Amino acid sequence: MKNNFILNKHCLLTKVNSLQISGKMENYNPYSCDVCDKSFSKSSTLTTHQRTHTGEKPYPCDVCDKSFSQSGSLKRHRRTHSGEKRFACNVCDKCFGQSSSLTEHRRTHTGEKPYAFDVCEKSFGQSSSLTKHRRTHTGDKPYTCDLCDKSFTDSGSLTRHRRTHTGETPYVCDLCDKPFIECGILTTHRRTHTGERPYACEVCDKSFGQKSSTGARTPVINRTHVIRVTSRSVRVAV
Numbered sequence: 001m002k003n004n005f006i007l008n009k010h011c012l013l014t015k016v017n018s019l020q021i022s023g024k025m026e027n028y029n030p031y032s033c034d035v036c037d038k039s040f041s042k043s044s045t046l047t048t049h050q051r052t053h054t055g056e057k058p059y060p061c062d063v064c065d066k067s068f069s070q071s072g073s074l075k076r077h078r079r080t081h082s083g084e085k086r087f088a089c090n091v092c093d094k095c096f097g098q099s100s101s102l103t104e105h106r107r108t109h110t111g112e113k114p115y116a117f118d119v120c121e122k123s124f125g126q127s128s129s130l131t132k133h134r135r136t137h138t139g140d141k142p143y144t145c146d147l148c149d150k151s152f153t154d155s156g157s158l159t160r161h162r163r164t165h166t167g168e169t170p171y172v173c174d175l176c177d178k179p180f181i182e183c184g185i186l187t188t189h190r191r192t193h194t195g196e197r198p199y200a201c202e203v204c205d206k207s208f209g210q211k212s213s214t215g216a217r218t219p220v221i222n223r224t225h226v227i228r229v230t231s232r233s234v235r236v237a238v
Contacts, residue, residue, distance in 0.1 A: 128154070 029039035031046040035053045040046045048070055051057070057067035059074040063081045068074040076098050079085070085095035087102040091109045096102045104126050107113065113123035115130040119137055124130045132154045135141065141151035143158040147165045152158045160182055163169070169179035171186040175193045180186040188210045191197070197207035 029041050031041070031043050032039040033046060033049055033053075035050070038049060040049065051069040057069050059069070059071050060067040061074060061077055061081075063078070066077060068077060079097035085097050087096045087099050088094070089096075089102060089105055089109075091106070094105060096105060107125035113125050115124040115127050117123070117130060117133060119134075122133060124133065135153040141153050143152040143155050145151070145158060145161055145165075147162065150161060152161060163181045169181050171180040171183050172178070173180070173186060173189055173193075175190065178189065180189060191209035197209050199209070199211060200207040
């Protein structure tokens with residue numbers, strides 16, 4: 001049995017070497033997944049792929065309880081604990097822990113939206129945003145809360161929802177120690193300290209700290225301002 005394995009491995013390596021010499025290696029994928037139809041040029045790539053079927057995550061974080069299917073994913077995740085942000089935006093100096101996050105952030109400056117939906121006319125700066133939007137058409141809600149019956153279109157919404165059960169408020173203001181359930185709410189709150197008003201009205205000279213001046217859906221005064229958020233206009237009742 002061992003001799004047959006050595007022989008088969010030798011034959012495979014011999015074929016790979018000959019394909020490399022002839023320049024035909026690019027389309028040679030001898031390692032096939034036994035669950036789906038995908039094939040790969042390396043056994044290590046097949047092993048990683050198979051974890052998408054098995055759910056295996058052999059790379060655990062030594063700080064929190066998260067695990068990952070690839071060592072690279074664990075490495076990127078560790079930066080969320082260490083605070084390391086090696087990738088800086090050359091427009092606004094904002095830094096990120098991953099190059100992909102920087103790429104997506106740059107689109108907020110350029111207005112680029114490379115991910116177009118084939119059903120409606122909407123385009124997105126992130127592939128994940130396109131995936132979430134597609135589910136508004138299909139009705140797909142694959143993320144279900146294990147504490148109640150609610151389901152959600154994306155994992156982030158589920159994470160935020162679970163905090164309504166657990167009471168977790170992981171985002172704390174560094175100026176007044178007030179805790180918040182979402183990062184976006186903390187960002188808006190900090191503007192009450194800094195006085196920052198990034199949302200300017202296109203009609204008059206007023207500016208606002210958030211898209212809705214009340215932070216709620218019900219306006220307090222029956223008047224509308226138009227502010228520009230990235231590349232689109234939004235009406236804000238104040």
